[in-house]
Amino acid sequence: MSQFWSEVVRNLDPYVPGEQPQVDGLIKLNTNESPYPPSPRVQAVLQDEQLVERLRLYPDPNSQRLKAAIAKHHGVDAAQVLVGNGSDEVLALAFMAFFQQPNPLLFPDISYSFYPVYCQLFGITAQRVALQDDLSLNLQDFVQPNGGVIFPNPNAPTGRTVPLADIEALLQANTDTVVLVDEAYVDFGAQSAVALVSRHPNLLVCQTLSKSRSLAGLRVGFAIGSPELIEGLDRVKNSFNSYPMDRIAEAAAVAAIEDETYFAECCQKIMATRAHTTTELEKLGFSVLPSSANFVFAKPPVGVEAATLAQTLREHKIIVRYFNKPRISEYLRITIGTDEEMDQLLAVLHKSLG
Amino acid sequence: MSQFWSEVVRNLDPYVPGEQPQVDGLIKLNTNESPYPPSPRVQAVLQDEQLVERLRLYPDPNSQRLKAAIAKHHGVDAAQVLVGNGSDEVLALAFMAFFQQPNPLLFPDISYSFYPVYCQLFGITAQRVALQDDLSLNLQDFVQPNGGVIFPNPNAPTGRTVPLADIEALLQANTDTVVLVDEAYVDFGAQSAVALVSRHPNLLVCQTLSKSRSLAGLRVGFAIGSPELIEGLDRVKNSFNSYPMDRIAEAAAVAAIEDETYFAECCQKIMATRAHTTTELEKLGFSVLPSSANFVFAKPPVGVEAATLAQTLREHKIIVRYFNKPRISEYLRITIGTDEEMDQLLAVLHKSLG
The missing domain is CATH 3.40.640.10 (Type I PLP-dependent aspartate aminotransferase-like (Major domain))
Incomplete structure (x- = not known):
């Protein structure tokens, strides 16, 4: 707090963006970026x-x-x-x-x-x-x-x-x-x-x-x-x-x-990967909300804490987003990456949960 | 005016930047850009x-x-x-x-x-x-x-x-x-x-x-x-x-x-051109304020209106900035371009004034 700040600045609670770690080999599924390069x-x-x-x-x-x-x-x-x-x-x-x-x-x-x-x-x-x-x-x-x-x-x-x-x-x-x-x-x-x-x-x-x-x-x-x-x-x-x-x-x-062509292709690929990921998560016991975005919001199987699971994934160099907030603290938000990235995620989940 | 605008928006008097005309062959001395490319x-x-x-x-x-x-x-x-x-x-x-x-x-x-x-x-x-x-x-x-x-x-x-x-x-x-x-x-x-x-x-x-x-x-x-x-x-x-x-x-x-080297060179060139331009403008009867910027603020010789002169320059495809505002309406703000650009400016001024 500084005497030079305006009143409004003192009372601000700034936005905190998802982290952007500079770590090699990370599977980054935390900020809803596209896994594909631009056109x-x-x-x-x-x-x-x-x-x-x-x-x-x-x-x-x-x-x-x-x-x-x-x-x-x-x-x-x-x-x-x-x-x-x-x-x-x-x-x-x-x-x-x-x-x-x-x-x-x-x-x-x-x-x-x-x-x-x-x-x-x-x-x-x-x-x-x-x-x-x-x-x-x-x-x-x-x-x-x-x-x-x-x-x-x-x-x-x-x-x-x-x-x-x-x-x-x-x-x-x-x-x-x-x-x-x-x-x-x-x-x-x-x-x-x-x-x-x-x-x-x-x-x-x-x-x-x-x-x-x-x-x-x-x-x-x-x-x-x-x-x-x-x-x-x-x-x-x-x-x-x-x-x-x-x-x-x-x-x-x-x-x-x-x-337009490249744009349509990228969107199609992400939607196909999302459908596959959703099916596989459900097989693992997750509840997955119907998604029209490039991420899924998924609740782990009963008895598995979302926060704990996010930490386990992080230890495997996979980061997803966890919100410690009312009503959604049981969910993970998982960005849709490439098929290969999602397969790695699913493999880690399979091992951790099974 | 729209019913949907906030009160503050209704009362705004937005900033007007200097014009950016898309005209070939223009000598653009109106918005204090550098005449040299980036590093x-x-x-x-x-x-x-x-x-x-x-x-x-x-x-x-x-x-x-x-x-x-x-x-x-x-x-x-x-x-x-x-x-x-x-x-x-x-x-x-x-x-x-x-x-x-x-x-x-x-x-x-x-x-x-x-x-x-x-x-x-x-x-x-x-x-x-x-x-x-x-x-x-x-x-x-x-x-x-x-x-x-x-x-x-x-x-x-x-x-x-x-x-x-x-x-x-x-x-x-x-x-x-x-x-x-x-x-x-x-x-x-x-x-x-x-x-x-x-x-x-x-x-x-x-x-x-x-x-x-x-x-x-x-x-x-x-x-x-x-x-x-x-x-x-x-x-x-x-x-x-x-x-x-x-x-x-x-x-x-x-x-x-x-x-650092390229930066210093560009600044030096612009300052040298500014000194030369100032001397030549003074020879033409301008009053030039001492400038530490990449422009000069110059008052045309007695009997010459700044606004009219700006228009004359424009007819020769040279644009400078004129402010129709109290206390400064007798001045032109002229960005320092290359030596060649300033020589063309000075030639047009010489012809117009002399």
Whole structure:
């Protein structure tokens, strides 16, 4: 604690990201990264000597090439797109732009743990809405007075998804505040709410290139919504950082977005590995929540503590995520890696449990 | 204006960066970019195929390699360094961390026009302190009750610098709030206040790789201060965006920082060109403020309007920056380009004025 810190800083409880250990030979299943490298087109972008030469110049503050590529992929207009330095930055801008309201912001009691941190930073009152007993999300519970609604779909860390019809029903009942659907994991089997954007001016959808585009290390996220929501985000962005997207990140992101074939292949492989992993975990006695993400949320067999099992895996150089939090302390969140990585995980589990 | 925007967003007056026209053959002297490419070591970094492969993984959230390189260059400890997505992001974090105080933040009436925008965004009361008649900064004028002090050194857009002794005198008189010295242009002939950091726990110094390292397109800035100030910034950073520095930006920035020889050569060339340009502008009847930056702030000869002259230059595909603002509307801010670019500028001026 320092006398020089603002009041808000003294009271902050910052977000703690999953660990990034620098250990060789580790099987890293703890932060939902893709096991596959980015599109080969990204490599080609970095070979362009002119790109380096042009680094002396500021980037396009509006990232128009990237917005156009995203707009084309999603069938929207470029004026409906905002890009940022990872979807975390895009979320932060949205909290400032829309959720600083007299009524509280609603989000699930179990969801992305960065939401309450943004609320602290920007002085927003948070109101948690409980998931059902089976950890599914009932969007009817969000029909109540609010200053905004945010939820991940698929939800994290459960991996469960809600159907588009439920999102549309919420939007029909909730027309006065912004509904933000955080779709970091949507490409692994869920339905995107981008399809609803043209009909609902208060709907904002946020996505990232970190997972399905294998670019967690590049920091690119985006939002899609009505032009009036994007303009609001742009006003905050231009009052915070004029150029959040560097020249290399923009060029590489465009290349990755345009490579539809590679993108589809990676998503398909991960979904196939997820199906196999789920079956095998169930054979070992795990309860596995239905997942539409690139991870599974799984409860070990009766009598086996999740925390203990995570530690056992770590001793075998396999790291998964354990949350010591109410309602989910019996689960492990396991990122879907390659088939080989998952086979090694299953072999260790087989040995430890059997 | 949208019903969905927060109150703060409705009242924002966002920052407007200098234009980035996409026109071939332009002589671009409007946004203080370096005319020289980045260090050849940056090119070498991008050739590393493993770098692309590793983009699937999140970067180090603490950017430890980059902090270590900056710490070594400046002779401080890595715990005294914070890095961010351009110095604009670093400044924004500092405004949240230190300047949200009951008393107003003090800054010069003529300085970086992003400061009042941050104040709007974060609800900080701003109090402008007038520069002297010759547009120099008298730091004694800042000895008054405040919630923080910020000024650029060299100042922008004047290019004038204050001596280290004046900064130290201010720090001796002002011990209860943070003094932020914004040194975006310091490498072109001013004295850095980093030398004072070990003696003053309330001093924060901010620098960027955009100018003297020719990396405006990469978005890397940093702050140096006492560990307690850096911890406060880190708390805000980790409540806003865990990974503001992508893998490529970090690796390229390390390479640029380590190339001391190339850095020194670029700064020397720009200072030599500045001296020549100043002499020639004075021969043409301009009044040129003494500059320690990579630009000059120059008043055209009596009878010539700065705005008109900027337009004339534009017709010759040379763009400079004109500010239609009180006290400085008679000046042009001219970035120092290559000798060849400045000779073309001087030739057009000679023809237009003579």
